[in-house]
Amino acid sequence: MPTRRPTAQDVAKRAGASRSAVSMVMNGTADGNVSADLQDRIRRAAAQLEYTPHPIASGLRRQRSQMIGIVTDEAASSPFAGRMLAGASQAAAAQGYLTVIADAGGPAADTSHFVEELRRRRVDGLILATQSLRTIHVADGLRRQPSVLANCRDAAGTMAAIIPDEERGGREATEHLLALGHRRIVWIGGGNDIDARPARIRGFQTALASAGLPPGEVVEAGWDIDDGFRAAEVLFSRETEVRPHALFCANDRVATGALLAARTAGLGVPGDVSIMGYDDQRHLADATVPGLTTMALPHEGIGRVAAERLIAALDGQAMIGTDTTLLECPLVVRGSTGPRP
Structure with a gap:
């Protein structure tokens, strides 16, 4: 018994x-x-x-489920979503809430169905989280429930959002390269499908202008390793007097391609050229030889702050509001950057 x-x-x-x-x-x-x-x-x-x-009995008395729904566009395939979901789940658990996660299956998927399903199951509040920083059109169900956006922004500007401070990250990454003496710095990679790219480039150009330098060269090349390899290969074929001192890459995958291109061209990193990444992607940025200097995306913090903001509103401690909260992207220095040759 x-x-x-x-x-x-x-x-x-x-x-x-x-x-x-x-x-x-x-x-x-x-x-x-x-x-x-x-x-x-x-x-x-x-x-x-x-x-x-008993949580269910307590919830029934308070007309609350003590559950938070998280809808994400592609948690299963993302190298970053796990940190964001962990941050939200841990913050929720610390305050007696359970998180229920629905994976919509991709950035093009319609999240409204998952939002409505979680609402039907009486979650107290909702977090919509995206793998990449994007501006989205928010599903109506999110506007009818206490909700916070994580790593995305509402196109109408009417919902609270927690996102990385990408422009500051781009500026601080460039300042790191400038402090090492580099002056010919080229940005490579990325496309305009993700909001992070223009923000990082604005930071890049701001840092150069503050140092009294002309606008930096920007090479659009995609987001993957082979994109970085091809773009860097062209840059490394230039004459020594015009070859870049440093590359600021759109993400760590592009930077990994640039590392391979440098090796193919017989260039030492960082002896001949410094290579800067972005994202601090686990099992990549810390696994290359040399390891990538990069800016870490604060995914765990985004999830944690989103959950804390939502729960504070649910518990009557604060209003959710409609503001956008920017979280710092910390600089992670490894071996791929060094003094100007």
Whole structure:
């Protein structure tokens, strides 16, 4: 026979208290209603009986499910989404909430179906998270429920969003290269399908202008390793006096291609050319030889802050608002950047 789960009435009997007093102590509303001595007795009794409130029953009394729904565009294939989901789930769990995740299957997928399914299952609030920084048209269901956007922005500007400070990241990455003495710095990679690229390039150009340098060369080349290889191969074929001192790559995959192109061209990294990545992609940026200097995307922080913002609103501590919160992309220095040759 399975052991019977202890109830609030069992705690009340052991502590010599009323059932309502136990409920107030367990729900954190006892101060001013239950004496300190009785609160201590109730907590001791609960610990002795190994009693914890049943989350479903508590939720029904409060008309809450204690669940947060997360809709993501492609969690299964993303090297970054896991960190964002972990950040949100851990922050939610710390405050007694369970996260339920729905993967829409790709950036082109219609998320409205998943939003409505989670709403039908009575989640208290919703987070919409995207793998890449994008501006989106928000599903109507998100506007009818307490909701926060993670790594994306509302095209109408009417919802709270937590995103990386990509422009600042682009500026600080370029400042790192400038501090090493590099002046001929070329941006390579990326396409205009992702909002991060123009923001990073703005930061790149701002840093150069602040250093009194002309606008830097920008080479559009895609986002993958072979794109970086082909673009860097062309740049490395230039005469020494016009060859770049450093490459600022759109992401770590492009930077990995640039590393391979440098080796093919017989150039040392960072002895002959420095190569800067972006994203700090696990098992890539830290696995190349040399390791990639890069800017780390704060995916875990994005998920955590999104969940904290949502829960604060659900618990009546703050309004969600419509502002965009920018999180810093920290510089991670490894071996692929060094002093100007």
